[in-house]
Amino acid sequence: MDNATLIYDNVFYTRKIALTTLLDVKDLVVEFRMPEGRLRAPDGVSFHVKPREILGVVGESGSGKSVTALAIMGLIPHPPGKIVSGTLLFQGQDLQAQIQKIRGKEISMVFQNPLNSLNPSLKIGLQLTEVLVEHLHTSQTEADERTIDLMKKLGIPEPQALMRCYPFEYSGGMRQRIMIAMAMLCNPTFMIADEPTTALDVTIQAQILHLFQQLREEFRTSILYITHDLSVVSQIADRVLVMYAGKIVEHAQTERIFANPLHPYTQGLIRSIPGATSEGAKRLSSIPGNVPGLIHPPPGCRFHPRCAEVMDVCRHEIPPDFQVEGTSVACWLYKE
Numbered sequence: 001m002d003n004a005t006l007i008y009d010n011v012f013y014t015r016k017i018a019l020t021t022l023l024d025v026k027d028l029v030v031e032f033r034m035p036e037g038r039l040r041a042p043d044g045v046s047f048h049v050k051p052r053e054i055l056g057v058v059g060e061s062g063s064g065k066s067v068t069a070l071a072i073m074g075l076i077p078h079p080p081g082k083i084v085s086g087t088l089l090f091q092g093q094d095l096q097a098q099i100q101k102i103r104g105k106e107i108s109m110v111f112q113n114p115l116n117s118l119n120p121s122l123k124i125g126l127q128l129t130e131v132l133v134e135h136l137h138t139s140q141t142e143a144d145e146r147t148i149d150l151m152k153k154l155g156i157p158e159p160q161a162l163m164r165c166y167p168f169e170y171s172g173g174m175r176q177r178i179m180i181a182m183a184m185l186c187n188p189t190f191m192i193a194d195e196p197t198t199a200l201d202v203t204i205q206a207q208i209l210h211l212f213q214q215l216r217e218e219f220r221t222s223i224l225y226i227t228h229d230l231s232v233v234s235q236i237a238d239r240v241l242v243m244y245a246g247k248i249v250e251h252a253q254t255e256r257i258f259a260n261p262l263h264p265y266t267q268g269l270i271r272s273i274p275g276a277t278s279e280g281a282k283r284l285s286s287i288p289g290n291v292p293g294l295i296h297p298p299p300g301c302r303f304h305p306r307c308a309e310v311m312d313v314c315r316h317e318i319p320p321d322f323q324v325e326g327t328s329v330a331c332w333l334y335k336e
């Protein structure tokens with residue numbers, strides 16, 4: 001193959017990937033050097049997000065889901081953390097090389113606690129419009145107009161009055177809407193939402209979930225939605241990744257995960273949702289034990305100390321991903 005053909009093929013391949021895949025994460029490992037030792041989470045995770053897709057990432061605290069988000073955003077605190085291997089491609093290009101330039105514009109993030117993200121001593125309008133003035137160099141008048149227009153589209157009532165208020169004057173649900181508006185101001189292609197509804201009551205949570213669906217439909221934004229709550233992703237995600245102790249243990253379309261969960265951990269998560277099983281709340285149960293410490297993770301399958309179906313091989317060998325009718329599952333039960 002001559003050089004010209006090689007370059008053409010590379011360009012063609014990159015474009016093809018960019019069309020079908022917005023974000024491509026391969027073998028990502030983030031390591032934290034702690035006084036007690038080295039901890040890896042995520043530890044070799046691979047996944048992709050398609051244009052206009054909502055990908056749910058589910059896992060308990062300590063699964064590595066939020067660190068995965070921070071790695072994508074280029075926000076791993078260093079030291080003690082560092083991406084030690086793996087590739088991150090955004091629209092076919094190396095993400096780490098461009099994240100400083102595109103963070104807040106093409107890629108944005110909504111965090112769990114809006115109060116921590118909003119400055120309590122600045123009026124909301126100033127905090128919102130600052131994003132446009134700083135990133136897109138608009139005039140203050142244009143920034144005001146665009147912000148009010150976006151808030152109207154997002155169903156935020158009386159946006160003009162809201163711009164003149166301080167964050168403490170609004171409820172948690174409204175503050176989270178404001179944060180979502182802030183994350184949307186530069187019309188990002190991709191947004192990460194890390195437990196955005198955890199602190200909210202069920203009614204407000206449903207409204208915020210509806211808002212994320214609206215972002216996907218109206219603004220064509222792809223969303224990586226991180227939560228510990230599988231019932232939340234059932235309402236919003238197209239596909240689901242289940243993470244456990246730094247690894248992806250199951251990955252499938254949302255309907256499939258709920259209709260036929262394969263990994264014992266996913267099955268346990270679903271049984272712990274009230275009314276999610278055919279026997280309803282009668283089968284409600286929690287998974288025994290805790291997520292293991294990751295400085296010395298269990299050998300073999302990391303779930304084996306908690307698994308009711310553990311076999312000898314599970315204690316010694318890390319299960320690879322097995323493909324079972326459209327589901328990818330890391331569990332020895334599915335070895336042919």
Ligand code: SF4
Pocket residue numbers: 263264265301302303304305307308309310311314319330331332333
């Ligand atoms: S690999 Fe073994 S221990 Fe791990 S989830 Fe599957 S059956 Fe359980």
